[in-house]
Amino acid sequence: MHPSVSAETKSNLRRSLATTAHIAGSTHGFYRYPARFHPEIAREIICAFSSKGEWILDPFMGGGTSVIEALTLGRQIVGSDINSLARFVADVRTRPLSTMDKSQIRLWAQRVARELTQEDLSWVPRADIVNLPSEAAIFFSGAIELMRHMFPRRSSFARAVLLRLGQSTIDCRGFNMPYRSHLAKRLPELVEKMISGLDDLVENCRESGTPKNAITGRRLLLHRSAVGLEEDRRIRHIIRRPQLVVTSPPYPGVHVLYHRWQYRGRRETPAPYWIANVADGYGPTYYCGGSRRQNGLRNYFQTITHAFTSIRRIMHPDGRVVQIVGFSDIKSQLPAYLEAMEHAGFRDTRSSELGGEPLQRRVANRRWYANLKGDIDSSTEFLLVHRISR
Ligand SMILES: C[S@@+](CC[C@H](N)C(=O)[O-])C[C@H]1O[C@@H](n2cnc3c(N)ncnc32)[C@H](O)[C@@H]1O
Known part of the structure; x- marks a missing residue:
């Protein structure tokens, strides 16, 4: 079990959340996956809450920012996503070439x-x-x-x-x-x-003790939903229970165009799927966890509860879920999100472990869907920390 969070760790987390550095280096520049983690944040979370050699889980891995950082820091990781394009990108980013x-x-x-x-x-x-x-x-x-x-x-x-x-x-x-x-x-x-x-x-992995030929064996990348993850034979037989779940699920009521490009900012094209040669065929709400309508939001919170129930069943009983989440309406949706986590069997440990003010981040110029741009609630993202309720 990882002990409580030190003052130094808190200050590192706070610093990483404030970063405005351009995302570059390693294979991060391969693809601008929508609503991706800043690598510095993923790195700080992994350093703070896991140790070398341990398994980590990112059930909403997107383009695999956490996968790159975990491997670079000598961890092993299971990454999973409902989007076939996400799995493709995460795989190429972490597959060495001869x-x-x-x-x-x-x-x-x-x-x-x-x-x-x-x-x-x-x-x-x-x-x-x-x-x-x-x-x-x-x-x-x-x-x-x-x-x-x-x-x-x-x-x-x-x-x-x-x-x-x-x-x-x-x-x-x-x-x-x-x-x-x-x-x-x-x-x-x-x-x-x-x-x-x-x-x-490859060089960064080598420096942290993972030789080139061991890299792909230290990550398991799945194309599937987080709901029902505990029943997936591929993970049941391979990993030891993760102490850390580091992730960023879709945000409630915030529509991000995960599955299309927009030529000249307007005409949508499915080009990324035929270029990558992976399965397409779903609409935008599939990847966002539900539409922006009332019904869609209900579905969204139900999916979060089901997904985190599955996650709880595979993680270590003393482990942590550390996630970055944004909201289209903070006042109503942050409490609803915490309630969905509670229904999934988690307790919010931010005040007991991190104390003080909430850890959050302002994100400028995000490419949210059409009419959701600028200085709205979803430009603020929260760092949430949960542990399994006893
Ligand atoms: C905010 S993005 C994650 C971005 C990621 N942290 C990165 O750095 O690229 C949320 C991801 O959740 C995925 N997703 C949505 N519903 C899902 C589900 N039920 N199970 C697994 N993944 C899901 C979306 O396809 C999207 O890639």
Whole structure:
């Protein structure tokens, strides 16, 4: 069991919550997963509430910020998410490449840059590609076609490079048409950047005692709901009960577009799913835990209760749940959230363990869904700490 929280730990947590540092380094830059953790916060929580070698759980892992930080700090982690894209991104971010993998990926990028900039191009975009400018549709279809014979580990990395390229050129408010020549120039640059990010991750893991060939064995990444997690055979047989659950679930009444890109900030495209080659097919509320309507909020709190009931059943009886949560209406939803946790069998230990003022964070310029922007309640996020009720 981890002893109570020291004054130094509290001050480190407070400092990490105040960070405004640009998110970079290791493989964090691979994908801007919506509503992601700041890595500094995930790192401080993991340092404060777990020890080297222990298993951690993040049942709403998103793009895997906690997975990267846990591995880098010598922990083992189970990450899980209902979004197939989240699992894909978390996997590529923490899967080392061999020297041969890297050279094959570089060759692919060179070939894409060469073949897809020719004037008399015969590539036709795939029929299922919608709401993309034609130059981008041709480029991304061709680049995917050219990875046809690659090993899965290499093609996954190559797809992740295309995701990053797509996010910076399509999923943005810019009014510049993404021309093939521009995409072709950026591709090899991104390959180099991302290989170097992965090299950093491997080096950081090595420094904390995890050799390159042990990294993938220290994380288990699942594509599934947190509800019913205790019945999943993959986790029942693999992990020791986690002492720490570090996570950030969807926020009540706050709609984040987890599953679409918005070309020019408007037209929604499912491009990330066909680029990553993972299953799509759900609407936005599926990933947000419910709609913003009264009914949706009821479903949301029920899902939280069910999910944390499952989580309680697999975690260590002395462990902690440390989570970051925001609210569209703090006054009514923070108490409702704490009540949902209580129904799941947890007690709020913020005042007994952390004392003083609540630990919270202001987040500027979040890309919340359409009409929810600016200085609203959901720009404040809370750090909640819970332990299992006796
Ligand atoms: C706030 S995001 C997590 C972001 C993450 N901390 C990161 O750094 O990228 C919340 C995540 O919860 C996932 N989610 C929603 N409902 C879920 C459920 N019932 N079980 C598991 N994951 C769920 C969403 O797909 C989304 O990725």
